[in-house]
Amino acid sequence: MSVSPxxxxxxxxxxxxxxxxxxxGEIFLPSSKSxxxxxxxIEALCEKKCSLMNLSEARDTKILQNLLNKFREIENQxxxxxxxxxxxxxxxxxxxxxxxxxDAGTTMRFLTAFCTIKNHPTLLKGTDRMHQRxxxxxxxxxxxxxxxxxxxxxxxxxxxxxxxxxxxxQTQNISIQGNISSQYISAVLMIxxxxxxxxxxxxxxxxxxxxxxxxxxxxxQHFGILHSWTExxxxxxxxxxxxxxxxxxxxxxxxxxxxSMAAIxxxxxxxxxxxxxxxxxxxxxxxxxxxGLGIRTHYEKEGVRLQKTSSRRSPFKYxxxxxxxxxxxxxxxxxxxxxxxxxxxxxxxxxKETDRLTALKIELAKFGAEIEIINDNELHxxxxxxxxxTEPLQTYHDHRMAMAFAPLxxxxxxxxESPEVVQKSYPSFWEDMEKMGFRVK
Numbered sequence: 001m002s003v004s005p006x007x008x009x010x011x012x013x014x015x016x017x018x019x020x021x022x023x024x025g026e027i028f029l030p031s032s033k034s035x036x037x038x039x040x041x042i043e044a045l046c047e048k049k050c051s052l053m054n055l056s057e058a059r060d061t062k063i064l065q066n067l068l069n070k071f072r073e074i075e076n077q078x079x080x081x082x083x084x085x086x087x088x089x090x091x092x093x094x095x096x097x098x099x100x101x102x103d104a105g106t107t108m109r110f111l112t113a114f115c116t117i118k119n120h121p122t123l124l125k126g127t128d129r130m131h132q133r134x135x136x137x138x139x140x141x142x143x144x145x146x147x148x149x150x151x152x153x154x155x156x157x158x159x160x161x162x163x164x165x166x167x168x169x170q171t172q173n174i175s176i177q178g179n180i181s182s183q184y185i186s187a188v189l190m191i192x193x194x195x196x197x198x199x200x201x202x203x204x205x206x207x208x209x210x211x212x213x214x215x216x217x218x219x220x221q222h223f224g225i226l227h228s229w230t231e232x233x234x235x236x237x238x239x240x241x242x243x244x245x246x247x248x249x250x251x252x253x254x255x256x257x258x259x260s261m262a263a264i265x266x267x268x269x270x271x272x273x274x275x276x277x278x279x280x281x282x283x284x285x286x287x288x289x290x291x292g293l294g295i296r297t298h299y300e301k302e303g304v305r306l307q308k309t310s311s312r313r314s315p316f317k318y319x320x321x322x323x324x325x326x327x328x329x330x331x332x333x334x335x336x337x338x339x340x341x342x343x344x345x346x347x348x349x350x351x352k353e354t355d356r357l358t359a360l361k362i363e364l365a366k367f368g369a370e371i372e373i374i375n376d377n378e379l380h381x382x383x384x385x386x387x388x389x390t391e392p393l394q395t396y397h398d399h400r401m402a403m404a405f406a407p408l409x410x411x412x413x414x415x416x417e418s419p420e421v422v423q424k425s426y427p428s429f430w431e432d433m434e435k436m437g438f439r440v441k
Contacts (some may be wrong), residue, residue: 012122023270045190108133114187193238250275293333367408423432
C-alpha cells in the first residue's frame with residue numbers, strides 16, 4: 001500500500017500537544033523495515049522474482065529498493081552489450097556503478113556484502129554521517145571470504161570501492177565479533193549460500209541484537225536455505241534460494257511508541273494492526289517490558305490490543321543487548337512515569353544515527369531529568385518529576401529520538417525540530433498522532 005507524502009514532513013518544526021489524557025482507536029502500523037530490507041536482498045539473490053507483500057514505505061527501504069533496481073538495470077545493460085558487441089572481449093564490458101545509500105545504515109551494510117557476490121565494480125557511498133559510521137569488521141570478514149574491497153578515504157569507514165571476489169583467495173571459515181553490529185553478520189549470512197563453499201561462521205561472543213540474526217536465518221529458510229546454528233557457529237552449505245512469497249509483518253519498533261503513550265495515559269484502548277504473537281522481530285520484547293509498567297497485551301487475529309491494568313509500577317531494570325532500538329522509548333517513558341530505571345547493554349547506541357546516549361541525556365535534561373551514563377553502556381534514570389521544556393527538542397537526524405519523545409506531548413506541549421526524520425522508519429507517524437487526537441501543527 002502506497003502512503004501519500006505527509007504535509008508535516010516539510011515543516012522545520014512541529015508543535016504537539018494533547019487536549020486529553022485518554023487514547024482510543026486503531027493504528028495501522030507501518031511494515032517492518034528490518035524484515036522488508038532482508039526480504040529485498042534475498043529476492044535480489046533469487047534467480048526468479050519473489051512476491052513480497054506489505055513492504056515497508058520507510059525511506060531506508062525505498063532507498064534499498066531503488067538501488068537494487070539500479071543494480072539490475074546496469075546488469076541488464078551489460079548483458080545486452082555483451083550479446084551485441086562483436087569483435088571485442090565481452091569480459092571488458094563493465095559499466096561504472098555508484099550507489100548512494102544516503103543515511104541508510106542497514107542498506108550500506110547489506111549492499112556491501114551483496115555487491116561482492118555480484119562481482120561488479122561498485123562505489124558505495126552515503127552522507128557525511130554515514131562516512132563516520134564504522135564498517136571495518138564487515139569488510140574484514142568479506143575480505144576473508146575473498147572479497148576485494150578498498151576504502152575510498154579513511155580506513156574502516158565508507159565510501160567503499162567493491163571489486164568483487166578473488167576466487168583463489170576464497171575460504172569458508174570466518175569469524176565476526178558479535179557485539180558490534182548484528183547487521184554485519186546478517187549481511188554475510190544472506191550471501192553465504194551463493195559462495196562456492198558456503199560458510200562456517202563463528203560469532204565471537206557476546207552477541208548484540210541476536211534476534212535480528214535469527215530473523216535473517218528464518219527469512220532465508222522461508223526462501224529455501226538450509227542452515228545449522230550450534231552455540232556460536234552457523235553453517236550454511238552452498239545452495240540456491242527458491243523464489244517464494246512472503247507478507248511482511250507490521251513493525252514492533254513502531255508499536256513501542258504507542259505502548260509508551262498507553263502507559264502515560266490515564267486511560268487507553270488502542271488496537272495495533274498487523275502484529276503477530278509469533279514474531280521474528282526482537283522488539284516484540286516490548287510486550288514483557290510494558291507488562292511491568294501496567295500495560296497488558298492481548299493478541300487477536302488482526303493485531304494486538306493494549307489494556308491499561310494498573311498504575312502501580314516497579315523499578316525498571318533491563319538488558320537491551322537483544323533490542324537496542326527500544327532503549328530510547330523506555331528511557332523517556334521511565335522518566336515520564338517517575339520510575340527509577342537501570343538500563344544496560346547500550347554499547348551500540350553510540351554508533352547509531354547519532355550518539356543516542358548523549359542525545360538522551362541532553363534532551364531529557366530539558367524536562368528536568370538528570371540521567372547518568374555509565375561506561376558508555378548503561379543508563380541510570382532516577383525517580384524524577386518532569387516539567388515542561390522551555391526550548392525545542394532536537395532530533396539529531398535520528399528518527400527514534402523524535403518518536404521516543406513525542407509521547408511526552410501527553411504531559412506538556414512540546415516542539416520537535418526536524419520532524420522529517422521519521423521518514424526513515426515511520427513516515428505517517430505525525431498523522432497517526434493527529435488521528436489519535438493530538439494537536440500537531
